[in-house]
Structure formats: C-alpha cells, structure tokens
Amino acid sequence: MKKLLNLWVLIFLLFSCSRANTTANKGSKGEKDGWVSLFDGSTLNGWRASENPSTFSVENGSIVVHGPRAHLFYEGPAQNHDFKNFIFKAQVMTTPGSNSGMFIHTAYQDTGWPSKGYEIQVNNSHTDWRRTGSLYAVQDVKEQIVKDNEWYTEQIEVQGKRITIKINDRTVVDYTEPDSVAVKNAGGKMLSSGTVALQGHDPNSKVYFKDVMIKPLPE
Numbered sequence: 001m002k003k004l005l006n007l008w009v010l011i012f013l014l015f016s017c018s019r020a021n022t023t024a025n026k027g028s029k030g031e032k033d034g035w036v037s038l039f040d041g042s043t044l045n046g047w048r049a050s051e052n053p054s055t056f057s058v059e060n061g062s063i064v065v066h067g068p069r070a071h072l073f074y075e076g077p078a079q080n081h082d083f084k085n086f087i088f089k090a091q092v093m094t095t096p097g098s099n100s101g102m103f104i105h106t107a108y109q110d111t112g113w114p115s116k117g118y119e120i121q122v123n124n125s126h127t128d129w130r131r132t133g134s135l136y137a138v139q140d141v142k143e144q145i146v147k148d149n150e151w152y153t154e155q156i157e158v159q160g161k162r163i164t165i166k167i168n169d170r171t172v173v174d175y176t177e178p179d180s181v182a183v184k185n186a187g188g189k190m191l192s193s194g195t196v197a198l199q200g201h202d203p204n205s206k207v208y209f210k211d212v213m214i215k216p217l218p219e
Contacts, residue, residue, distance in 0.1 A: 036078045038196070039063060039212040046076025051111045055200035062093075062210040063198065065100055070200040073108040078214065084193040085217035089155035092122055092132075093208040096148045099126035100207040101136065101199035104156055104163075105192050117194055120156050120165055122207060124148050133165050133172035138185050141172050151210075159217060161191060 038046065041061045049056050055067030063072070075081050088104060099122070106117035113119075121134035124144055132154065134140040145167045146152040155166040165173035181190040198209055 034215045035213050036215070037211075037213050038074050038076060038078060039210070041210070044072070046074060048073050048075045048108055050109060052200065056198075062208045063212070064206070064208055065198060065200045066203075066206040067200055068203050069113075071103070071109075071114055071197045072200070073106070073197040074195045075108065079216055081195040082193055083158075083195065083214065083216060085159050085219055087155060087157045087215040087217065088196050088213075089153060090212040091151050091210045092154050093151045094122060094124045094132070094148045095206045096125050097127075098148070098205035098207050099123045099128055099201040100205060101201070102154065102156065103197040103199065104158060105194040106197050107194050114197060116189070116192075118163065118189055118191075119199070120154070122154065122199070126201075126205070133167045135163060135165060135173050135175055138189070139173050139175045145170065145172060157217075158191065163191075 042058060044056060044058060044063070047056075050071045050073070052068040052070035055065060055070035056072050057064045057066075065072075083105075088102070090102065094100070101119040101122050103114050103119050104117050106114045109115065118138065119136040121130050121136050121141070122132055123130065124132055124146060125148055129142060130136060130140045131142060131144050132146060152168050153166075157164040161177040163173065163175045163177070164171060177191050196214065
C-alpha cells in the first residue's frame, strides 16, 4: 500500500512539473513575440492627456475619444516611452464624420497639434480628404479603405528612415524619409525617437481605440 501511495505521489509530481513547464513555455513565447500592451483595457494609467483631458475616457475595454481638441500621450514604463524602431498598432473604429490620428516619435505638449513627429490619419468620412492610413501631409491616402462603425487594424512600422503603414494587413504607405526632410515635409517634421499619442480632433468626432500595442525593434 505504501509503495502504491508513493507511486501516485510521484505521478502527481511529474504531472505538475509538466504543466508548469507548459505554462512557462507559453509565457516565453509571448515574450519572444515582443508585443507590449500600452492600454490595460480599463484605465488610462500610463497615459497623459493635454489641454482637454475629458476628451478621453474608457468604455467597454476601449479608449473613447470624444470632445474638444486634445492629445493622449503614452508616458508609461515601456522603454521609458521613448521608441525609435517599432511596430505600433491598434484596433480602431470611427463613427460617421469623425477625425482622429495616431502620432509617432512625438512628445508631450500642453496645447495645440503635436509639433514633433508624424501623424498617421484616422478618418473615413470627415470633410478632410486625407483618409485613414495617410502619413499626414507627407504621403496621403485619398481612398476610403475601411468603413465607419466597423473595427479595423491600423499598424505603423518604423525601421530606420522607413515608415510602413498597413490597414487590415494591406500596405497603404511605404515611405522612406529623405535627407532633405526638414525642407520638404510640412512643418519640418522628421523621424528621431519619442512616444506615441492618440488624437482628439474636434467635439463632433467620436473614435474608439482598443488593443493598443507596440513591438520594439532592433536599432
């Protein structure tokens, strides 16, 4: 009887170790994939809003952007919110007539449109003709690729001087920044490094963001 009990104990221990290893391997895979979530789905912890913080709220696991002009800058711990090469993506849903944006290589400022970095457009039916996926005023997209009231994925990859923008895995912008960028680009915007931000464009716009993630890439 004692030998049988010892055998069962041994089987239990082996089974427990096997499950622990499986769980550990799953965790390692997630780390290996390299994606970091920037939004916890319930709070705006790690983010800082400019000029009109009430423009941003959290509802049903999404960041809701609705109100006067404001920008929500990531200031959390991931890479000390200073990214150079990376893939940044989110699930986005616009509502009719709405305008928003996703900023890269930017920095917090109290008021106004961000002066540092680039804006990637979020706009499927606003009066501004630059549609979703545009590298705003640098390489613009005129075609409406996705519809209002439907979730889609917007992804921006920065590698060196190259910016690639994808909408639902479709490449809509492939831009390499020239050496003369300070002269050619609107406002002299250029790649450097910095944080990411979401835009509240105007009180009549309402846009949703969820699954906001970044994957740092080697320099």
